[in-house]
Structure formats: C-alpha cells, structure tokens
Amino acid sequence: MDAAASTVPASVRNNGFYLGMSVAIAATVIGGFGSFALRGFVDVGRVPYWVHVHGAVFVSWTLLFVMQNAFAHRGSMALHRRMGWVAVGLATAMVPLGVVTACMAVVLNRVPPFFTPTIFLALSALELIAFITLLTGAIRLRRSTEWHRRLMLCAMVAIIGPAFGRLLPMPLLGPWGGLAVMSGQMLFVAAGVVHDLASRGRVHPAYAVGAAVILVEGLAVPILAATPPIVWLASALAG
Known part of the structure; x- marks a missing residue:
C-alpha cells in the first residue's frame, strides 16, 4: 500500500458495503420505473415534459449517489466533497419538481392506478419531508463519516x-x-x-433516526390523506 492510500481512514477504505447498497437501491429505482414502462402501464411518448424533467433529475441524483459511494470506497474524498455540492443542487431541484409533478398528476388524472389522489398527495408530501429531514442531517454531519453515510443511505x-x-x-x-x-x-x-452488528458489534444510532423517519413517513400516509387540507387539495386539483 502506498503512503497516500495509508492516510485514508479505515472507515472510508472499508465501505464497500455502502457502495453495494447504493447499487442495489439504483437497481430498485431503475427496475421499478423501467419495468412499469415496459409492461405498458405508461405511454412514455405522452408523458408531460415536466415528468421527464423530474425523472431525469431523480435518475441523475440516483446515479450520483452511486458515484459518491464509489468515490468514498476508493478513497477519493476530495472529489467526493466537490461532487457533494452538485448533489445538494440536484436535491434542491428535486423538491419543487416533486411537488409540481405530484400536483399535476392529480390535475391531469395521471395518478398511478394503485393510489387514490389523497393517498398519492400525502405520500408525496411525506416522502419529500422525510428526504429533506434526513438529507439535512447528513449534510450537517458531513464531517462525521459514520453519521453522514448512514443518514445519506436512509435519505435515499x-x-x-x-x-x-x-x-x-x-x-x-x-x-x-x-x-x-x-x-x-x-x-x-x-x-x-x-x-x-457484523462489522462493529453494535448498531449506530443513525439507523434508529433513519428508521424512525421512514416508519413515520409510511405509517402517517393514510392519516394525512384523511385530513381536510389534503382532501380539499385533491378535490381542488382534480376539479
């Protein structure tokens, strides 16, 4: 091992697990949306342009997430930090795009058939809130590698x-x-x-935070969907 490589912390050098997880998540995203289109559930040619923009930004974020883990895995931390600000820019664009896409899906009656408009709007809102919450935590704790990479994983x-x-x-x-x-x-x-548990003998508290946020996100969807503001918004958009 050369001198430069020896200066890379073990926590950075030994994170192939996170690279593997990022690839698995990317495969889930691309496989989910790709298979949906291939099975004929969406006419790609008739999809509104803002949906294509939203999809392009989201895919770019997903691929950058994989790249960031690859940079960290090989110890290219300077590049990882520079690209981190690109990731922040993409994330900033994802939030308003997500809001517009969700609302316009209800307006144009393009809500996925397995969701009601209220459930779709509630899910979209809670998903974005969970993402922003975990991403903000990961950015604030970016100097603490153990917190940062776990919160980034949970945000994704x-x-x-x-x-x-x-x-x-x-x-x-x-x-x-x-x-x-x-x-x-x-x-x-x-x-x-x-x-x-296998590598450290104990679970890092970041996973407790991430799990709590994701559980609240999922369990609160039907509750939020039944609230008057969401019911009114769904009706207003559909009308």
Whole structure:
C-alpha cells in the first residue's frame, strides 16, 4: 500500500458495503420505473415534459449517489466533497419538481392506478419531508463519516417508495400495499443494521433516526390523506 492510500481512514477504505447498497437501491429505482414502462402501464411518448424533467433529475441524483459511494470506497474524498455540492443542487431541484409533478398528476388524472389522489398527495408530501429531514442531517454531519453515510443511505431509502410501488403487485395487495412498500424500504435499513452488528458489534444510532423517519413517513400516509387540507387539495386539483 502506498503512503497516500495509508492516510485514508479505515472507515472510508472499508465501505464497500455502502457502495453495494447504493447499487442495489439504483437497481430498485431503475427496475421499478423501467419495468412499469415496459409492461405498458405508461405511454412514455405522452408523458408531460415536466415528468421527464423530474425523472431525469431523480435518475441523475440516483446515479450520483452511486458515484459518491464509489468515490468514498476508493478513497477519493476530495472529489467526493466537490461532487457533494452538485448533489445538494440536484436535491434542491428535486423538491419543487416533486411537488409540481405530484400536483399535476392529480390535475391531469395521471395518478398511478394503485393510489387514490389523497393517498398519492400525502405520500408525496411525506416522502419529500422525510428526504429533506434526513438529507439535512447528513449534510450537517458531513464531517462525521459514520453519521453522514448512514443518514445519506436512509435519505435515499426514504424516496424509493414509488419504485417499490411499481415492482410490487399493488392492486392485489389492496389496503396492505402501503405496508408492503414500507417493508421493502425497511429491508435496506435492516441490511445496514445487520452490517453494523457484523462489522462493529453494535448498531449506530443513525439507523434508529433513519428508521424512525421512514416508519413515520409510511405509517402517517393514510392519516394525512384523511385530513381536510389534503382532501380539499385533491378535490381542488382534480376539479
């Protein structure tokens, strides 16, 4: 090992697990939305332009998430930090794009068939809140590698619910669909917990934070969907 490599902390050099997790998450996202289109559930040619923009930004974020883990895995931390600000820019664009796309889906009656408009709006809102919460924590704690990479992983997991919704047989799951999606998300968190136990002998508290946020995100969807503001918004947009 050369001198430069020897100066890289073990916590950075030995994080192939996080690279593998980022690839698995990217495969879930691309596989979910890609298979949905290939099965004929969406006419790509007739999709509004803002949906394409939203999709392009989200895919770019997903691929950058993989790249960032690859940079960290090989110890290229200077490049990782520079690209981190690109990631912040993409994340900043994802939030308003997510809001516009969700609202316009209701306006144009393009809500996925396994969601009601109220559930779709509630899910979109809670997903963005969970993402912002975990991402903000990860950015604030970026100098603490152990917190940063776990919160980034959980932030990514928080926004892949729609991908699971397109992979799972949602019409057959009925009222259990939301729980199934959340369970799929929690599998990624569980993998992180198992890895911590195997590699450190204990679970880092970042996973408790991430799991709590993701559980609240999933369990609160039907509650928020039934509130007067969401019911009114869904009706106003559809009308």
